[in-house]
Amino acid sequence: MTTNTEFQAWRVEEKDGEYVGQEQTLKVSDLPEGEVLIRVHHSSLNYKDALSASGNKGVTRSYPHTPGIDAAGEVVESATGEPAVGSQVIVTGYDLGMNTDGGFGEYIRVPASWCVPMPDGWNTRTAMIYGTAGLTAGLCVQKLLQMGARPEQGQVAVSGASGAVGSVAVELLSSLGFEVVAISGKADHAAALKDLGAKDVQGREILEEQKKPLLKPVFANAVDTVGGAPLAELLKQIQPGGSVSICGLVAGPQLPTTVLPFILRGVNLLGVDSVEIPLSEKQSVWKKFSGEWACPKAEASARDIGRAELDDALKAFLKGASAGKIVLDHAK
Ligand SMILES: NC(=O)c1ccc[n+]([C@@H]2O[C@H](COP(=O)([O-])OP(=O)(O)OC[C@H]3O[C@@H](n4cnc5c(N)ncnc54)[C@H](OP(=O)(O)O)[C@@H]3O)[C@@H](O)[C@H]2O)c1
Numbered sequence: 001m002t003t004n005t006e007f008q009a010w011r012v013e014e015k016d017g018e019y020v021g022q023e024q025t026l027k028v029s030d031l032p033e034g035e036v037l038i039r040v041h042h043s044s045l046n047y048k049d050a051l052s053a054s055g056n057k058g059v060t061r062s063y064p065h066t067p068g069i070d071a072a073g074e075v076v077e078s079a080t081g082e083p084a085v086g087s088q089v090i091v092t093g094y095d096l097g098m099n100t101d102g103g104f105g106e107y108i109r110v111p112a113s114w115c116v117p118m119p120d121g122w123n124t125r126t127a128m129i130y131g132t133a134g135l136t137a138g139l140c141v142q143k144l145l146q147m148g149a150r151p152e153q154g155q156v157a158v159s160g161a162s163g164a165v166g167s168v169a170v171e172l173l174s175s176l177g178f179e180v181v182a183i184s185g186k187a188d189h190a191a192a193l194k195d196l197g198a199k200d201v202q203g204r205e206i207l208e209e210q211k212k213p214l215l216k217p218v219f220a221n222a223v224d225t226v227g228g229a230p231l232a233e234l235l236k237q238i239q240p241g242g243s244v245s246i247c248g249l250v251a252g253p254q255l256p257t258t259v260l261p262f263i264l265r266g267v268n269l270l271g272v273d274s275v276e277i278p279l280s281e282k283q284s285v286w287k288k289f290s291g292e293w294a295c296p297k298a299e300a301s302a303r304d305i306g307r308a309e310l311d312d313a314l315k316a317f318l319k320g321a322s323a324g325k326i327v328l329d330h331a332k
Contacts, residue, residue, distance in 0.1 A: 009105030043103030044131030068103030133164030228252030306332030
């Protein structure tokens with residue numbers, strides 16, 4: 001390996017105000033400074049990658065840029081000795097794929113403190129089936145459990161259920177014995193959601209804006225991946241003492257709610273961040289997914305694409321038309 005070693009990356013450039021992604025040849029010397037050089041075998045697609053690829057300056061400040069907030073691969077050089085050369089690692093979040101070149105390139109260079117050792121029994125593809133989306137779903141479920149959520153309390157709603165975070169949340173909660181109501185805008189995805197374990201599938205209309213500040217409390221707890229006005233409606237339908245883990249904003253960053261669900265029903269709003277949390281917290285969730293939290297259906301249904309298919313797949317995210325997990329295979 002020399003600094004002149006060439007590799008392929010799906011790189012986004014600004015051309016006349018438009019952001020265009022395409023395959024480019026880079027050199028290892030083009031990568032940012034860092035302690036660990038990793039040969040990326042697999043990455044995974046996330047909503048944030050779609051934002052980065054479309055020129056969202058809240059995610060990526062300057063271009064040209066290689067998106068990809070997730071990467072799993074083999075350590076090729078390690079200035080600190082840990083992780084060791086030849087070992088496999090997972091890197092998700094922190095600045096990867098935002099303003100540090102990310103997993104849509106065949107190599108990344110990152111601080112050692114971003115690298116999680118590959119859990120026993122996993123390979124780079126398995127890790128990227130879960131990726132940041134799976135990690136986030138796991139953190140959402142973990143927060144509900146920490147608040148005392150139990151299956152006998154009643155139904156758990158998952159919004160944005162067909163999405164990357166939502167689908168793992170549906171399968172994980174179902175496997176833990178919860179009665180899951182999947183809320184999805186994709187009527188043709190109902191059978192797939194039931195196959196993941198959802199007991200019931202409801203359309204997004206159950207979260208349409210209503211004037212009343214509180215509604216019939218049908219859900220004991222919930223995982224919300226969409227934010228915005230639908231989250232405000234979901235909060236009105238949570239039983240007294242129930243909790244809602246929130247992680248996303250596909251329906252908007254504003255939360256047009258009143259305090260009533262919180263002060264009259266004691267509803268708990270639990271924020272989830274998968275990006276900046278300590279590495280040990282990420283590692284603990286990865287370990288669970290590689291053991292008692294395994295989601296075999298998500299693993300079996302993941303779709304593999306090559307760099308040439310990235311453009312279409314990322315545009316589908318922005319339209320809310322993406323479903324399930326998509327893994328980027330650099331060998332494809
Ligand atoms: N906090 C964190 O650390 C963290 C980590 C990962 C992701 N996130 C965020 O979590 C959210 C979900 O991520 P993802 O990777 O699962 O995205 P995704 O695969 O695109 O899934 C989002 C799902 O939300 C639904 N949806 C889309 N547009 C909507 C709209 N306008 N109104 C209501 N529902 C809509 C769709 O599901 P249906 O068609 O089934 O309704 C869509 O599949 C994103 O906002 C992402 O940025 C946050």
